[in-house]
Amino acid sequence: MGVAHSFQSQSTIRPVVWNSCPSWTTAQLSGLFFLLLGTNPTLAAEKPAFAVEAIEADGVKLPLGGETTGPLKLRSNTRSLDITFAPVRSASAVPLRFRYQLDGFDLGWRDPIGVMRFAVRFNDAADNTISGEEFDAYGESPGWTGVPETARFKERQETLEVPQGATRLQAWLSSAGPQQTMGVYALDGLEVMIMSSSPTLEERSVGMIPPTGSLMDKSAGTPTGWARHGTSLGIAQIRPQAGRPPLIIMRDDRPDAFGGWLTRGSKDLPLAGASKILLKWREAYSIGWGGGARVSYPYLPAGEYRLRIQTLSVEGLPLGNESVMRLLVVPPFYQTRGFWICLAGLVSAALGLLVRQFTRRRLQRRLDVLESERAVERERGRIARDLHDNLGADLTHLALLSDLAQADAGDVNKAKFHFDQIFDLAQSLTRQVDEMVWAVNPANDSLKGFVPFLSNYSQNYLLAAGLPCRLDLPDSLEDVPLSSAQRHHLFLTVKEALHNIVKHAHATEARLSVRIHQRLLTIRVEDNGRGIATV
Amino acid sequence: MDAVSQRCDGTGNMHQRLSSIGGTFERTSTPNNGTAVSLTLPLGKA
Numbered sequence: 001m002g003v004a005h006s007f008q009s010q011s012t013i014r015p016v017v018w019n020s021c022p023s024w025t026t027a028q029l030s031g032l033f034f035l036l037l038g039t040n041p042t043l044a045a046e047k048p049a050f051a052v053e054a055i056e057a058d059g060v061k062l063p064l065g066g067e068t069t070g071p072l073k074l075r076s077n078t079r080s081l082d083i084t085f086a087p088v089r090s091a092s093a094v095p096l097r098f099r100y101q102l103d104g105f106d107l108g109w110r111d112p113i114g115v116m117r118f119a120v121r122f123n124d125a126a127d128n129t130i131s132g133e134e135f136d137a138y139g140e141s142p143g144w145t146g147v148p149e150t151a152r153f154k155e156r157q158e159t160l161e162v163p164q165g166a167t168r169l170q171a172w173l174s175s176a177g178p179q180q181t182m183g184v185y186a187l188d189g190l191e192v193m194i195m196s197s198s199p200t201l202e203e204r205s206v207g208m209i210p211p212t213g214s215l216m217d218k219s220a221g222t223p224t225g226w227a228r229h230g231t232s233l234g235i236a237q238i239r240p241q242a243g244r245p246p247l248i249i250m251r252d253d254r255p256d257a258f259g260g261w262l263t264r265g266s267k268d269l270p271l272a273g274a275s276k277i278l279l280k281w282r283e284a285y286s287i288g289w290g291g292g293a294r295v296s297y298p299y300l301p302a303g304e305y306r307l308r309i310q311t312l313s314v315e316g317l318p319l320g321n322e323s324v325m326r327l328l329v330v331p332p333f334y335q336t337r338g339f340w341i342c343l344a345g346l347v348s349a350a351l352g353l354l355v356r357q358f359t360r361r362r363l364q365r366r367l368d369v370l371e372s373e374r375a376v377e378r379e380r381g382r383i384a385r386d387l388h389d390n391l392g393a394d395l396t397h398l399a400l401l402s403d404l405a406q407a408d409a410g411d412v413n414k415a416k417f418h419f420d421q422i423f424d425l426a427q428s429l430t431r432q433v434d435e436m437v438w439a440v441n442p443a444n445d446s447l448k449g450f451v452p453f454l455s456n457y458s459q460n461y462l463l464a465a466g467l468p469c470r471l472d473l474p475d476s477l478e479d480v481p482l483s484s485a486q487r488h489h490l491f492l493t494v495k496e497a498l499h500n501i502v503k504h505a506h507a508t509e510a511r512l513s514v515r516i517h518q519r520l521l522t523i524r525v526e527d528n529g530r531g532i533a534t535v
Numbered sequence: 536m537d538a539v540s541q542r543c544d545g546t547g548n549m550h551q552r553l554s555s556i557g558g559t560f561e562r563t564s565t566p567n568n569g570t571a572v573s574l575t576l577p578l579g580k581a
Contacts, residue, residue, distance in 0.1 A: 447578070480578045489552040490574060493560065496549055497572045505570060519578045521558075526571040532564040 048323040049311040050098035053086035053292070071304065071326035078329070081297040085112075085309065087255075087290070095255050096311050096319065097182050097288040102297065102327075103306040112293035113138050114181030116250055117174050120279060122166035122271070129170075130163045136177070137185055140286045146315040148186035148239055148247055153282035162274050169269040169277065171208055175235055175250045176258030183287035184315050186239070187248040192269060193278040206269060209245040216240060219249075227264050235259025253314040255291030286316030302331035379484060383440060386488075390432050398425050439488040447480040447521070450487055451514050454523075457491075458498055458512045465502040472513035480516075490523065497525040505529025 055062045057078045064072070074081065085098065099109040121132035135156070143152025169192060175181055190208040215221035219237040222228075223246060228236040236259050238246040248261055271277070305327040311319045333339050405418035438444055438453060455471050462469040482490075494512075501510050507529030515522045546562060549572070553560040558576035 482578075483556075486556045486558075486576065489556050490558075490576065493549045493552050493572075493574055501570070507569065516578070521574075521576045521578050523574040524571060526569060528569040531566040531568055531570055532562075 047088065047091050048309060048321050049088055049091040049096045049319075050085050050309050051088050051323060052083060052307065052309070052325055054082075054084040056082040056084075071328040074300070074327060074329045076302045076329050076332045076335070079299055081300060082294060083297070083307070084292065084294045086292045091311075095182065095253060095290045095314075097290050097314060097316065099288060099310050099312060100295070101308045101310075103308060104303055105297065105300060105305060109310070110295075111139075111288045112180075112295055114183065114287055114289045115177030116181060116183065116185040116252070116285065116287050117177055118185075118187060118281070118283070119172045119174075120160070121170040121172060122163050123168040123170055124165045125167050127168070130166050132172075133158070133160055137283060137285045138177075138287050140316055141284045144284060144286045144316065146286070146313070146317045148184060148249060148284055151186065151284035153186075153188055153284045155280075155282055157278060157280045160277050160279060162271055162277060167270060167272050169271055170263050172260070172262045173236075173248065173250055174230070174258060174260035175252035176230070176260070179258050180255045180289055180291040180293070181258070181287060182252050182255055182290035182314055183285065184252075185250045185285040185287060186283065188241075188282040188284075189245075190248070190281045191279075193280070194269075194271065194274045195276040195278065196274055207245065208263065208269065209248060211245045216246065221246065223248075225263055226261055228259065229262055230257070230259030232257035232259045236261045251314065255289075288312060288316060300327075300329050302329045302335055304328055382485065382488070383436070386436060390436070391429060394425055394429050394432070398422060398429070401425065435491065439491060440484055442484070444487065445482055445484060447482050447516075448477045450482050450490070451477055454491060454494060455512060455514070458494065458510075458525075461495075461498050462502070462510050467502065467507065467510050470509065470511040472511065474514060474516060478516070494523060494525060501525070501527045501529065505531075 052064065055064065055072065057074055058080060059082075062072060062074075083100075085100065087095070097111070099111045101109050115136050115138045117134050117136055119132055119134040121129045123129050135158070141151070141154050145151045171190060173185070173187065175183075175185070187209075191205055192208060193203065193205045195203055209226075210224045213221055213223035213226070216223070216238070217240050219239065220234075221238045221240070223238065226248070230236070232252075232254055235250055235252050235254075235257065237249040237251055239249055240246050250260055252258065307325040307327060309323045309325075311321060313319060401418050401422045405415050405422065408414035408418060435457075444450065444453065451473060455473060459469045459471065498510070501507055505527045507527035509528050511524075511526045513522075513524045513526075515524075546560075549562075550560045553574055553576070556576065558574060561573045561575075562570065563573075564570040
């Protein structure tokens with residue numbers, strides 16, 4: 001408070017002399033008439049006197065559906081919300097004030113700030129203003145009761161430098177900050193202590209509101225040296241106080257008018273020789289807003305809000321009705337509970353899947369290891385079995401033949417026969433061991449090694465039996481892997497087939513063919529023998 | 536060409552060998568016109 005500025009350009013101030021009453025408008029006169037009667041209409045506003053006329057989100061008007069359509073929805077990225085309030089024409093015969101509060105954002109009632117102003121001016125001898133000081137009042141003073149006579153007053157004091165050349169001090173009050181401002185302002189005990197710069201001059205205290213004047217027992221009275229100004233002269237009033245100068249009052253009950261008081265030039269306070277003044281006064285007020293207004297809210301966080309509008313009397317007393325509009329600022333998707341639940345679900349599902357995959361792979365690896373261990377185990381079993389089946393019998397036979405040879409050692413011919421048998425058997429055993437070793441040796445684990453071995457063996461075997469063998473082999477062989485077990489079983493099967501030809505077929509020719517067609521290996525062993533009778 | 540397998544002279548054994556490595560064994564024979572045995576085995580990749 002107390003911003004000094006020049007008053008030269010204040011064109012709105014039109015000093016009006018009460019007594020000489022030149023040319024008043026009928027409106028001003030009726031205002032005064034009303035003042036003189038001193039009556040007050042009872043303000044019973046059944047419905048809210050103010051309503052929301054428009055709401056704009058970032059400059060775009062929102063449709064106002066009323067309570068039945070649910071809360072007004074706003075996007076959460078709305079940067080500014082502009083609300084336009086307007087008086088409801090049919091609601092009240094007399095202008096009223098309003099205040100509003102956005103529950104969920106505002107901590108208390110607000111109004112589009114209307115200001116009333118008490119000011120002092122330092123004037124020179126020609127009554128030109130040199131400088132001034134303004135003291136703004138808005139809202140409600142603590143201890144306001146709705147009536148100036150019973151309200152608690154605020155003590156105020158300000159020390160002001162007297163500018164060079166100033167000889168007079170003028171008090172000035174206005175309700176125009178701006179015109180829509182409505183309410184009551186009361187000033188009491190305005191007093192100036194003039195502090196001298198020269199020690200010879202006495203310091204003195206002067207009351208600026210005289211107890212004398214015209215009609216001093218009425219609201220419309222005028223203290224000596226004071227005058228009304230403004231577009232509505234009824235706004236400036238007094239309240240008589242027993243044994244004391246009256247209260248200086250501004251009661252602005254019109255949103256389209258303003259008014260106030262000033263001390264007239266001729267009655268100004270002489271300031272010559274003073275360097276400083278101490279200004280003391282007491283004030284009580286309730287100041288607000290009538291008429292339409294447009295207010296802005298900045299970014300509102302997501303949530304639910306209630307815009308409440310309350311109608312007030314000119315004196316700032318709530319008139320018992322309130323209108324409520326619900327607003328809902330819809331949260332963006334990433335702020336909703338559902339989104340986080342979904343996200344948590346997805347994340348845990350993904351984690352679960354990952355863990356499952358991981359354990360499955362580990363189990364699979366473990367299974368593979370076990371499988372290969374089992375395969376090795378099986379292979380060992382097979383080799384053991386083969387050793388026993390193929391070699392065991394022959395070795396037993398060998399031992400038996402050795403026994404016989406020993407028993408017939410005396411008979412050279414018999415012994416030679418046995419030794420020949422032993423020799424043949426030993427040779428056969430050697431061959432069998434060779435075959436087994438070949439089959440087990442991993443160096444031979446491909447088709448490329450197997451087919452030549454098989455054809456070579458077959459040819460030798462059949463030739464030894466006196467049978468010619470025809471071979472029918474592919475020109476080139478792929479390097480297809482063939483496991484030890486596969487080689488083993490294929491070889492033994494072919495061997496058995498060859499054995500059958502030699503022993504039972506009475507053939508004159510045999511044939512071995514190997515074909516690979518569409519990744520299928522076919523080995524055929526044929527003879528031209530007598531065949532086998534059908535079963 | 537219709538006499539097939541399952542004789543006591545080792546055909547069963549030969550069958551068993553081939554099926555243990557995932558292959559098939561087949562023998563066809565006609566009296567006085569020879570015998571043919573056929574071993575087939577699906578191969579792995581090169």
